[in-house]
Amino acid sequence: MSEQLQTPEPLDEKTQNELRDYALYSVLRDSVSDVEDLPDGLMRLNLGPSHPATHGILQNILDVDGETIVRARPVIGYVHRTFEKLGERYTYNQFLTCTDRMNYISPPMNNVAWTTVVEEILDIKAPQRAQVVRTIINELSRIADHIICNGILGVDVGGYTGFLYVYHFREQVYNILEKMCGARLTTTFTRIGGLEMDIYPDFVKDVKAFLKDYPKILKDFNTLLIHNRIFIDRCKGVGPISAKDALAWGYTGPNLRAAGVPMDLRKDAPYLVYDKVDFEIPVGYDGSVYDRFLVRIEEMEQSMRIIQQCIDNIPEGPWAIDDYHVTMPPKEKVYTSMEELIYHFKLVMHGIKVPAGEYYSAVEVANGELGFYVVSDGTEKPHRVQVRRPCFWYYQSYPELVENGLISDAVAVMSSLNVIAGELDG
Amino acid sequence: MTNLKSRFANSFYHIEENRGMVVVQARKEHFLSLMKSLRDDPAFGFDVLMNLTGVDFLGKKETRFEMVYILLSSKTLSRIRVKVALAEDEHALSVIAIWKGANWPEREVYDLMGIYFDGHPLMERLIMPEGYIGHPLRKDFPIQGLGEDYLVESILRPVKNQAAPANQEEPTGNR
Amino acid sequence: MGIERHLGQSFMATSISQVVGWARKYSLWPLPFATACCSIEFMSTMTSDFDIARFGAERPSFSPRQADLMLVLGTITYKMAPVMWKAYQTMAEPKWVICVGACASTGGMFDTYAVLQGIDRVIPVDMYVPGCPPRPEMILDALVKLQQKISKESINDPKYRDRVEYLNNALAPLSEPVANVKG
Numbered sequence: 001m002s003e004q005l006q007t008p009e010p011l012d013e014k015t016q017n018e019l020r021d022y023a024l025y026s027v028l029r030d031s032v033s034d035v036e037d038l039p040d041g042l043m044r045l046n047l048g049p050s051h052p053a054t055h056g057i058l059q060n061i062l063d064v065d066g067e068t069i070v071r072a073r074p075v076i077g078y079v080h081r082t083f084e085k086l087g088e089r090y091t092y093n094q095f096l097t098c099t100d101r102m103n104y105i106s107p108p109m110n111n112v113a114w115t116t117v118v119e120e121i122l123d124i125k126a127p128q129r130a131q132v133v134r135t136i137i138n139e140l141s142r143i144a145d146h147i148i149c150n151g152i153l154g155v156d157v158g159g160y161t162g163f164l165y166v167y168h169f170r171e172q173v174y175n176i177l178e179k180m181c182g183a184r185l186t187t188t189f190t191r192i193g194g195l196e197m198d199i200y201p202d203f204v205k206d207v208k209a210f211l212k213d214y215p216k217i218l219k220d221f222n223t224l225l226i227h228n229r230i231f232i233d234r235c236k237g238v239g240p241i242s243a244k245d246a247l248a249w250g251y252t253g254p255n256l257r258a259a260g261v262p263m264d265l266r267k268d269a270p271y272l273v274y275d276k277v278d279f280e281i282p283v284g285y286d287g288s289v290y291d292r293f294l295v296r297i298e299e300m301e302q303s304m305r306i307i308q309q310c311i312d313n314i315p316e317g318p319w320a321i322d323d324y325h326v327t328m329p330p331k332e333k334v335y336t337s338m339e340e341l342i343y344h345f346k347l348v349m350h351g352i353k354v355p356a357g358e359y360y361s362a363v364e365v366a367n368g369e370l371g372f373y374v375v376s377d378g379t380e381k382p383h384r385v386q387v388r389r390p391c392f393w394y395y396q397s398y399p400e401l402v403e404n405g406l407i408s409d410a411v412a413v414m415s416s417l418n419v420i421a422g423e424l425d426g
Numbered sequence: 427m428t429n430l431k432s433r434f435a436n437s438f439y440h441i442e443e444n445r446g447m448v449v450v451q452a453r454k455e456h457f458l459s460l461m462k463s464l465r466d467d468p469a470f471g472f473d474v475l476m477n478l479t480g481v482d483f484l485g486k487k488e489t490r491f492e493m494v495y496i497l498l499s500s501k502t503l504s505r506i507r508v509k510v511a512l513a514e515d516e517h518a519l520s521v522i523a524i525w526k527g528a529n530w531p532e533r534e535v536y537d538l539m540g541i542y543f544d545g546h547p548l549m550e551r552l553i554m555p556e557g558y559i560g561h562p563l564r565k566d567f568p569i570q571g572l573g574e575d576y577l578v579e580s581i582l583r584p585v586k587n588q589a590a591p592a593n594q595e596e597p598t599g600n601r
Numbered sequence: 602m603g604i605e606r607h608l609g610q611s612f613m614a615t616s617i618s619q620v621v622g623w624a625r626k627y628s629l630w631p632l633p634f635a636t637a638c639c640s641i642e643f644m645s646t647m648t649s650d651f652d653i654a655r656f657g658a659e660r661p662s663f664s665p666r667q668a669d670l671m672l673v674l675g676t677i678t679y680k681m682a683p684v685m686w687k688a689y690q691t692m693a694e695p696k697w698v699i700c701v702g703a704c705a706s707t708g709g710m711f712d713t714y715a716v717l718q719g720i721d722r723v724i725p726v727d728m729y730v731p732g733c734p735p736r737p738e739m740i741l742d743a744l745v746k747l748q749q750k751i752s753k754e755s756i757n758d759p760k761y762r763d764r765v766e767y768l769n770n771a772l773a774p775l776s777e778p779v780a781n782v783k784g
Contacts, residue, residue, distance in 0.1 A: 049684055052663040077553035078681045079636050082713040085569050104638035167648045185734050247474050250527030268503045360496055375481055386479040396530040422637050555680040562714050571714025577679040581686045581723050
């Protein structure tokens with residue numbers, strides 16, 4: 001015997017729509033709100049992870065008393081892309097593609113870093129032509145990185161115009177990189193043993209045009225911001241750090257130099273051709289936001305000086321070493337000769353064999369010291385690659401930097417530190 | 427290097443020079459005093475902790491893990507590498523009291539390798555989401571993961587219309 | 602949801618759709634959900650060399666309530682997916698999603714334990730832009746194609762009537778965890 005189920009009356013259209021919206025937007029009711037009151041009278045304000053300071057996704061949970069920050073807790077890990085695990089799966093040359101994506105504001109510097117480290121492990125030296133070209137591209141990327149950092153610092157404290165002025169020159173750098181290797185951002189243009197291919201014929205002309213046009217615009221950018229009353233009030237004395245503290249936290253790069261410590265791997269442990277060119281390292285006073293800004297501006301000037309010295313002196317010669325255990329043989333020989341074909345096959349299918357052992361080396365990228373700790377077990381794939389990322393080491397001091405500052409200082413300090421989420425590993 | 431050998435003869439297994447960097451294989455017993463002297467003693471003066479990492483040698487060495495510390499002296503610009511071997515469930519000792527900068531790297535090693543650090547004020551996961559199960563950088567953890575859908579389970583399908591009237595056909599259970 | 606409900610059933614629905622589509626497509630305000638490298642290419646698209654503003658996307662809004670178009674730029678991890686989903690749910694109708702880059706479309710080169718293999722498992726996507734990262738012209742091309750798609754949309758489109766069913770059909774099918782897949 002079946003019971004007749006009582007069907008309720010159908011609801012009218014308006015109620016049905018309301019019920020549907022109620023269910024659909026329930027997420028907004030159930031979730032934790034972004035602002036809550038803490039028992040000790042403070043207010044918990046959640047800054048991020050998706051927020052307009054376009055430095056990637058970083059979350060900061062601030063406990064504020066009115067406008068003053070009492071505690072700050074950064075939460076990271078939102079863009080963890082597992083580079084270290086991928087390092088165990090890729091060969092040494094394939095890992096270059098991962099290095100592109102770490103500090104995605106200046107990828108050629110990461111490429112140069114990885115190939116420099118692996119060449120030191122293998123005890124080979126790339127030919128002089130490759131070294132000079134790598135130096136030029138390194139410094140161009142450093143300029144590009146500082147353009148973004150300083151430009152975005154301007155945007156975050158309210159001055160958008162300067163960013164648009166200097167961004168055009170980042171596009172010029174992109175054009176040079178694109179003519180060189182085909183890609184604007186993920187360049188992967190160095191190889192272990194040298195470069196991927198030779199420089200294109202107009203390279204010197206393009207770089208000289210950049211060097212001629214950029215200083216004027218940099219001067220305009222400086223005029224907009226450096227002596228601007230509002231900029232000085234927002235940035236001077238904000239988020240200072242002493243030299244001793246900076247060293248204890250593991251700071252490197254422009255942030256450390258702004259705190260007064262003149263440490264720079266290009267001078268301390270020269271690589272590429274940095275021991276043959278003439279340049280200075282700018283050092284600041286109290287490590288505040290304003291000092292970091294000025295240090296980066298001055299570093300751009302010094303980078304241009306380095307490029308000026310290198311661009312007229314690119315030596316002739318091969319762009320990669322002749323050892324086919326490490327670099328790819330030229331294509332004409334691969335098609336005609338048996339040995340080169342076998343070398344090509346071994347390099348593509350298996351990779352470069354690196355002797356067993358452990359090695360740590362580092363290079364100065366725009367943010368500081370980018371180091372790689374490589375443990376090799378004698379095969380073509382590393383046993384472990386650990387990336388010593390500069391952002392990770394200085395971002396952990398963020399709570400100390402913004403303590404007793406205003407909420408608006410939280411944004412300025414984060415911008416000036418130049419934290420890049422992809423490199424922070426999230 | 428000879429200084430180290432003479433002063434801390436009982437705190438390490440052996441010292442060697444590897445590619446220009448002095449490598450100390452330290453014992454765990456006197457580890458903290460060794461690190462403190464490396465920082466405070468004027469003969470050494472390694473006041474910067476440059477790198478801190480863990481390596482998993484599953485199957486290749488008897489002690490599974492190894493902690494590696496790379497120190498730098500800001501005056502002489504020389505570096506030293508200190509290594510400590512750890513067995514599978516052994517806790518490591520935190521150097522956060524000596525160098526502040528060891529805060530997050532130790533949390534990252536705990537998160538990704540599973541090595542617990544005694545003496546760290548906040549030993550929690552840093553990079554993986556809360557509620558994550560497993561330590562990804564270990565050698566027995568597959569790179570594609572063990573099925574992470576439980577982390578986003580609640581958002582993989584839209585919220586079902588809970589108050590829908592009985593005569594309306596609901597989408598069949600897709601959760 | 603306003604105009605669909607009030608004028609959707611009228612006899613002039615097609616003409617109204619055309620006017621509404623024209624108005625919507627030329628004033629898409631993007632929400633750049635910027636995560637990783639593709640966001641730098643979006644910065645290039647936004648500034649004066651490639652200028653997305655001439656296509657109507659004048660004001661990038663980081664507040665989901667005031668945005669029409671969500672551009673997912675970069676890798677989305679399992680930790681970030683609920684945040685992205687919440688931002689999507691907070692957006693007001695009508696809304697569209699352009700998925701920029703290989704990482705957002707399918708996980709990209711990161712087939713690993715931490716990366717969501719494609720945002721269409723979680724939110725419905727209207728346009729996919731391949732590339733790692735795509736050139737700014739490709740993002741603009743996607744925007745133009747989306748504009749053409751919007752102009753052809755009817756205000757009686759089923760997605761405005763039954764949202765739950767639309768989401769059920771538009772999301773990627775639930776799959777087994779990779780570790781269980783054999784063969």
